Amino acid sequence: MTIPTESTEPKTPLRRFRVPVLLVGTAALMIGARGLDTLVSGVPVLRLLVGLAAAVGAIAGYTWLSRRVENRTEVAELAAAGRWRGLGRGALIGAGAFLATMLLVFLFTDGDVTSGSFWACLGVAGSMASVAVTEELLFRGVVHRILEERTGSIIAIAVSSLIFGLTHLLNGNATLWGTLAIAVEGGALLAIAYTATRSLWLPIGLHFAWNFTESGMFGTAVSGAASEPGLLRTVLSGPDVLTGGTFGPEASLFALLCCLVPAVWLLRRAKLIKR
Numbered sequence: 559m560t561i562p563t564e565s566t567e568p569k570t571p572l573r574r575f576r577v578p579v580l581l582v583g584t585a586a587l588m589i590g591a592r593g594l595d596t597l598v599s600g601v602p603v604l605r606l607l608v609g610l611a612a613a614v615g616a617i618a619g620y621t622w623l624s625r626r627v628e629n630r631t632e633v634a635e636l637a638a639a640g641r642w643r644g645l646g647r648g649a650l651i652g653a654g655a656f657l658a659t660m661l662l663v664f665l666f667t668d669g670d671v672t673s674g675s676f677w678a679c680l681g682v683a684g685s686m687a688s689v690a691v692t693e694e695l696l697f698r699g700v701v702h703r704i705l706e707e708r709t710g711s712i713i714a715i716a717v718s719s720l721i722f723g724l725t726h727l728l729n730g731n732a733t734l735w736g737t738l739a740i741a742v743e744g745g746a747l748l749a750i751a752y753t754a755t756r757s758l759w760l761p762i763g764l765h766f767a768w769n770f771t772e773s774g775m776f777g778t779a780v781s782g783a784a785s786e787p788g789l790l791r792t793v794l795s796g797p798d799v800l801t802g803g804t805f806g807p808e809a810s811l812f813a814l815l816c817c818l819v820p821a822v823w824l825l826r827r828a829k830l831i832k833r
Contacts, residue, residue: 648763
């Protein structure tokens with residue numbers, strides 16, 4: 559597998575400021591995708607199409623930006639080889655981990671599940687596709703990758719995970735515990751998934767499947783954001799430490815446990831960079 563490194567070519571003005579340029583550019587892609595999703599949130603089919611288009615557009619934008627700013631002829635973390643395999647494996651891990659979380663939540667707490675909306679579920683799929691792609695491009699494609707070049711894998715995993723968690727404090731129902739939980743179970747797992755493969759496809763698939771199963775299938779809150787109808791409507795009752803409370807099941811101890819298993823498995827496969 560290829561480990562992305564800095565170009566040895568002479569530094570142009572863009573390369574001299576590559577970190578802020580990449581951060582601002584990729585953050586703009588994420589904010590733009592969120593804005594488009596908000597505009598079409600009331601029309602599920604349009605939301606699906608716009609979300610998928612935003613995801614594809616963000617990948618194209620990141621590729622162009624990386625080539626332009628970093629003088630890279632090949633953006634290895636988005637290589638076409640292994641794309642579908644990475645997305646598929648990530649989706650299996652993400653969906654499996656969340657289904658295991660909900661199984662434990664239902665076993666040890668109370669929950670009320672009613673039917674939701676198939677069309678709303680489709681809309682959520684588009685929304686979560688754009689969220690998964692743009693967040694992975696920013697937090698793993700830029701933040702983690704560049705940190706790893708300079709500090710090594712372990713520090714990069716720790717710091718990028720913390721940054722990822724802290725950004726979720728901006729969500730309406732965010733809690734400090736939920737933020738720390740998402741940093742560990744989400745940030746660390748996704749960073750390790752990138753480190754193990756040197757590809758963004760596995761973390762993108764994992765991120766999408768987790769979020770879509772959580773919101774699109776079960777209709778629960780995601781990372782402190784307000785819940786919206788999915789294929790089902792799920793209301794959980796019990797101790798917040800087990801249900802996740804208003805933050806959503808991601809703040810449950812069960813989610814931490816279910817994400818720890820694939821994280822350890824992937825970490826054992828990863829070739830860590832030491833600095």
